[in-house]
Amino acid sequence: MPHHDTLPVPGGAPIKLWTRGVPVEDSARQQLMNTARLPFIYKHLAVMPDVHLGKGSTIGSVIPTIGAIIPAAVGVDIGCGMIAARTSLVAADLPDSLHRLRSAIEAAVPHGKTFGKRDSGAWSEAPAAVDAMWQALAPGFRRITDKHPKLARSNNRLHLGTLGTGNHFIEVCVDEADGVWFMLHSGSRGVGNAIGSLFIELAQADMRQHLANLPDRDLAYFTEGSRHFDDYVEAVGWAQDYARRNRALMMEAVVAAARREIPKPFRADLEAVNCHHNYVQRETHFGREVLVTRKGAVSARRGQLGIIPGSMGAKSFIVRGLGHEDSFCSCSHGAGRRMSRTQAKKQFSLADQVRATAGVECRKDAEVIDEIPMAYKDIDAVMAAQSELVEIVHTLRQVVCVKG
DSSP states (O other), X not given: OOSOEEEOOTTSOOEEEOOTTSOOOHHHHHHXXXXXXXXXXXXXXXXXXXXXXXXXXXXXXXXXXXXXXXHHHHOSSTTOEEEEEEEEEEGGGXXXXXXXXXXXXXXXXXXXXXXXXXXXXXXXXXXXXXXXXXXXXXXXXXXXXXXOGGGGGSSOGGGTTOOOSTTOEEEEEEOTTSEEEEEEEEOOHHHHHHHHHHHHHHHHHHTXXXXXXXXXXXXXXXXXXXXXXXXXXXXXXXXXXXXXXXXHHXXXXXXXXXXXXXXXXXXXXXXXXXEESEEEEEEEETTEEEEEEEXXXXXXXXXXXXXXXXXXXXXXXXXXXXXXXXXXXXXXXXSOBSSOHHHHHHHOXXXXXXXXXXXXXXXXXXXXXXXXGGGBOOHHHXXXXXXXXXXXXXXXXXXXXXXX
């Protein structure tokens, strides 16, 4: 018996939802139906249990298309995703002062916001490892900026190997067997934002005459064969590569910082996963090559490892995909918000935040109240709803969390 429901959409493709036991806002349902009515949706939309209203298209949705691509469906945090590495350490090997470990990680990885001309989230001078990684990315970036010179002014090289803000984080976690993991969440930083923003604008400009016929201007798309379609496919692919490399660089920096604080020698490559959850790529499904956009969803092909983080102070999971074809071999990318950041800041206090993150060495201030676990869906209910999509390999709890 299937563990999902099908929502028929008059004049559109059906929607398959893995949301039993978790709430879905009416606004998210309407947004999904708007997307399902686009003429180039292949087979159906697949909806993950962490689904919630997003800008342009719904977070927690898998959008398969033929002959067209929607830049706002990928959004501006192109290639956002997770990396995790299991170490040879156990919990007892961690230092008594987790505050010192957190401070060492914060010092090793730039994070935070730009204020005027001061960007605390960028390198003032890039380390050698960042420069070497940028050399691999630079030729592709030059090809993109030759066609779109405006992008050359973005934060690119000096954001490589940096965390960013919002819900991006670095964590030290302990699994069910007391094994220690490092895990982090980030994407393509300033340059990905610039690429996403530019191509969303171009799609809307190219479709100016047709925007009135779209249910949402953020569903503006490029059709295959057009110049901007090819330019976007090239640029989004490059930004996704940047994001993957960005996470790998940060993981190296986190491991190096931990080695300075933890006397015991350790390995950090026993199990490693690096996965996007905001991206588009060509894949074959039901015998046909299609473009699959995962907007807050993770690839879960049979045997493929993925990462599903809980909110700050909640459990996270390393999972193995079961290759469920109706989901386009996908799973959720987290718990999913059940209220907006603004609503969370109104509803919860700093005392609530301190209680919810007891036992975790992390920031406990008004700036991070919007990340309180109660602002998210119950991660156990989310995992139960997608039991036919993934199996749990490891359950992690945070002991240190660094926020952007």
